[in-house]
Amino acid sequence: MTETEPSGTPELPTEDKKLVTLARATRARTGAAQGAAVRDQDGRTYAAATVSLPSLEVSAVGVCVAMAVASGSTGLQAVVVLGDGGVADADLAIVRDFSGAGVTVHGGDARGTISTTTAS
Template sequence: MSDARTRTEPPATLEAEDKKLVTLARATRARTQAAQGAAVRDSDGRTYAAATVALPSLAVSAIGVCIAMAVASGSGGLEAVVVLGEDDVAETDLAAVAEFAGPGVPVHHGDARGTLDATVLS
């Protein structure tokens, strides 16, 4: 994440719905062995989980796939995002969250085991 957005410690205790996102992101990443796994909750309470797509002809981040699924399902926005993996959250992903859902959406980042290390708002 760049310095343009404030990176903070994740909340000491996550809400149950955000814990569900951590579980979904961790399971998706483990199942696919992808660089990152992500899960989002949309403004209707629906969840979407995805992994990084890294094909020679198509590359999409895990957050990007989640946003695409939400948009394709007719969602009007996001309430929360979790992404797990070694790489930090890309500025392009933060920009996509902000463009789709507006400012103030928490994007939680953590390692492959699901231990969160940072939160940034879109």
């Protein structure tokens, strides 16, 4: 079970602010429902948007984690999800499956205003 704290617009660490910028830009560029960005254990970042095709549906977090796994990453340090619907339970499950408990997951609106911070 994860705990979510509504936090308005918290003061994020600098590295997490970079994830907000990447997620916001990716979502805006594609016009997707959500944009996400993750930072892996080595400090590499991955950004993606929701994929919604007739034959393929993948959340923005799912795409980010798939890219990290395909690049040889061994886990995540932080996740940002921006856009419609907030952070889905399925996305938290993806983060836990890949990285275990304790990964910081920030959720916010399309403008990048963070409204929730959750630990996987």
